[in-house]
Amino acid sequence: MSRAITPRKKIMWTALAWGLGLLIFFPILWTFLTSFKSESTAISDPPVWFLFDWTTENYSAVLERSNYPLALMNSIIIAVGSTILGILIAVPAAWAMAFVPGRRTKDVLLWMLSTKMLPAIGVLYPLVLIAKYFGVMDSRILLIVILMLINLPIIVWMLYTYFREIPGEILEAARMDGASLKSEIIYVLTPMAVPGIASTILLNIILAWNEAFWTILLTTVDAAPLTKFIASFSAPEGLFYAKLSAASIMAIAPILIMGWFSQKQLVRGLTFGAVK
Amino acid sequence: MATQQSRAAARIMIAPAVIVLLVWMLVPLCMTLYFSFADYRPMRGVFEAWIGFGNYASFLSSSSFLDALGTTLWMVAGILSITIVGGVLFALLLDQPMFGQGIVRILVIAPFFVMPTVSALVWKNMFFNVDNGLFSYLYKFLGMQPYDFLSQAPLFSIVVIVAWQWLPFATLILLTAVQSLSSEQLEAAEMDGAPGISRFWYIILPHLSRAITVVILIQTIFLLSIFAEIFVTPNGAFGTRTLTYLVYQRVLESQNIGLGSAGGIVAVILANIVAIFLMRIVGKNLDN
Numbered sequence: 035m036s037r038a039i040t041p042r043k044k045i046m047w048t049a050l051a052w053g054l055g056l057l058i059f060f061p062i063l064w065t066f067l068t069s070f071k072s073e074s075t076a077i078s079d080p081p082v083w084f085l086f087d088w089t090t091e092n093y094s095a096v097l098e099r100s101n102y103p104l105a106l107m108n109s110i111i112i113a114v115g116s117t118i119l120g121i122l123i124a125v126p127a128a129w130a131m132a133f134v135p136g137r138r139t140k141d142v143l144l145w146m147l148s149t150k151m152l153p154a155i156g157v158l159y160p161l162v163l164i165a166k167y168f169g170v171m172d173s174r175i176l177l178i179v180i181l182m183l184i185n186l187p188i189i190v191w192m193l194y195t196y197f198r199e200i201p202g203e204i205l206e207a208a209r210m211d212g213a214s215l216k217s218e219i220i221y222v223l224t225p226m227a228v229p230g231i232a233s234t235i236l237l238n239i240i241l242a243w244n245e246a247f248w249t250i251l252l253t254t255v256d257a258a259p260l261t262k263f264i265a266s267f268s269a270p271e272g273l274f275y276a277k278l279s280a281a282s283i284m285a286i287a288p289i290l291i292m293g294w295f296s297q298k299q300l301v302r303g304l305t306f307g308a309v310k
Numbered sequence: 311m312a313t314q315q316s317r318a319a320a321r322i323m324i325a326p327a328v329i330v331l332l333v334w335m336l337v338p339l340c341m342t343l344y345f346s347f348a349d350y351r352p353m354r355g356v357f358e359a360w361i362g363f364g365n366y367a368s369f370l371s372s373s374s375f376l377d378a379l380g381t382t383l384w385m386v387a388g389i390l391s392i393t394i395v396g397g398v399l400f401a402l403l404l405d406q407p408m409f410g411q412g413i414v415r416i417l418v419i420a421p422f423f424v425m426p427t428v429s430a431l432v433w434k435n436m437f438f439n440v441d442n443g444l445f446s447y448l449y450k451f452l453g454m455q456p457y458d459f460l461s462q463a464p465l466f467s468i469v470v471i472v473a474w475q476w477l478p479f480a481t482l483i484l485l486t487a488v489q490s491l492s493s494e495q496l497e498a499a500e501m502d503g504a505p506g507i508s509r510f511w512y513i514i515l516p517h518l519s520r521a522i523t524v525v526i527l528i529q530t531i532f533l534l535s536i537f538a539e540i541f542v543t544p545n546g547a548f549g550t551r552t553l554t555y556l557v558y559q560r561v562l563e564s565q566n567i568g569l570g571s572a573g574g575i576v577a578v579i580l581a582n583i584v585a586i587f588l589m590r591i592v593g594k595n596l597d598n
Binding site for chain 1: 316317319320321323324326327328330331334335337338339341342345400403404406407408409410411413414415416417418419420421422423424425426427428429431432433435436437441442444447450451474477478479482483486487520521524528531534535537538541542553554557558561562567570571574575577578581582584585588589592593
């Protein structure tokens with residue numbers, strides 16, 4: 035049974051929600067609009083909204099800046115690389131914990147989460163030392179490994195909650211029918227696990243893409259991803275709003291779109307199953 | 311039933327994840343612990359392996375630590391109160407019948423996906439900037455003197471930026487919790503003539519309390535290590551130096567590794583106090 039909804043009430047809620055929603059979204063919208071203005075229009079007084087000469091010159095200017103393509107490439111390689119590496123390590127672990135739970139499974143899961151709570155600042159200098167010792171400062175492989183380690187607890191956790199939803203009876207039925215462990219994994223588990231793994235990958239690419247502690251402090255140029263590239267815009271004040279906006283939009287657009295698809299997984303992944 | 315064999319296989323499958331995390335957690339942390347008892351200033355070529363608790367004493371008694379701790383607490387408290395209150399209101403709003411609910415939800419959660427350096431710079435330049443920021447135009451439009459947010463109210467500015475980023479997170483989680491509330495209970499209360507405010511106070515809020523606790527704990531853990539937003543805005547100046555930023559400056563800028571490491575250990579201990587509470591809740595949930 036649902037409560038009676040008068041059309042007037044519905045319109046009222048719609049107006050309120052849209053108004054507040056647009057207010058929250060406004061900084062992104064404004065950045066988007068500014069990215070199509072000329073630098074002088076971008077700081078015109080009073081501000082102009084939609085009626086200006088739309089131009090894509092900022093985008094081409096940013097793309098021509100030598101290090102933008104490199105930063106984009108680094109972001110992609112680091113985010114995707116760390117996610118894939120994490121998945122490779124996490125899938126077997128989560129699978130074993132979900133289907134062959136032991137007495138200590140719960141403790142292991144909680145302990146893994148606890149590593150996520152370790153503030154990065156507490157291990158900053160040792161990491162710099164270790165990176166220098168192995169000669170991997172400012173390298174992609176360093177960031178791939180570190181971001182994988184940071185997100186591994188979340189990956190294991192998410193996969194575990196997904197795998198646990200796969201009914202055990204199906205596995206038993208397959209075993210009864212004489213399926214070997216190998217074919218059990220390939221034909222029974224994998225198809226059922228794919229959606230969960232896909233969502234996990236999606237959320238982790240987002241998290242790795244936006245990570246802004248290690249990526250800023252452990253890179254200079256060669257491995258600097260977009261987070262660091264954008265930070266380099268903090269120095270010149272004033273006349274670069276349009277270019278800053280164009281660079282920002284290019285940095286956030288792919289993740290924004292992926293994020294919209296992963297709303298539900300976000301809750302699951304970031305609350306470790308504590309809110310359902 | 312799991313057999314002996316499958317248990318052994320399970321252990322082998324879990325091992326890589328456990329080993330890499332164990333190494334990741336223990337090796338750097340032990341190094342920090344070791345440095346925290348040393349007088350180690352590489353720029354001046356000073357290294358003395360054991361000076362006892364000297365670093366802790368000077369870190370904890372310095373006025374910059376107390377300032378940083380105060381700044382951190384204000385920042386976290388400010389962000390938490392904005393995001394929790396705003397998140398509850400948004401969650402209740404988004405649960406109402408309306409046109410285009412999906413689109414509104416997309417608009418509201420968007421800030422969460424914006425990378426920290428982008429949101430900090432966009433706010434800093436295009437909103438807070440005293441010459442060309444939108445807020446200055448707004449002030450002028452209303453006939454007031456433009457206000458230089460980042461130098462007059464830097465802490466407030468950072469709180470606004472970070473709260474904007476985390477409001478979607480709180481909203482999304484609280485919305486999930488609101489939607490799991492049974493409508494029968496609310497309808498029964500409504501039929502009994504309970505006014506909206508007491509329905510909120512006695513039914514909705516208690517139902518949300520667990521989700522609110524989870525949001526507070528998770529956000530606190532993340533907010534304690536806010537870095538990028540401070541790094542690209544006032545750079546730790548004007549009283550925005552949090553504990554994380556203070557340790558960063560000691561370690562990487564002034565290269566006093568011993569002192570910075572002691573600060574790092576202090577930060578780890580503080581974060582762990584919060585983490586224990588979160589782990590309890592998560593752990594309980596594992597049982598059902």
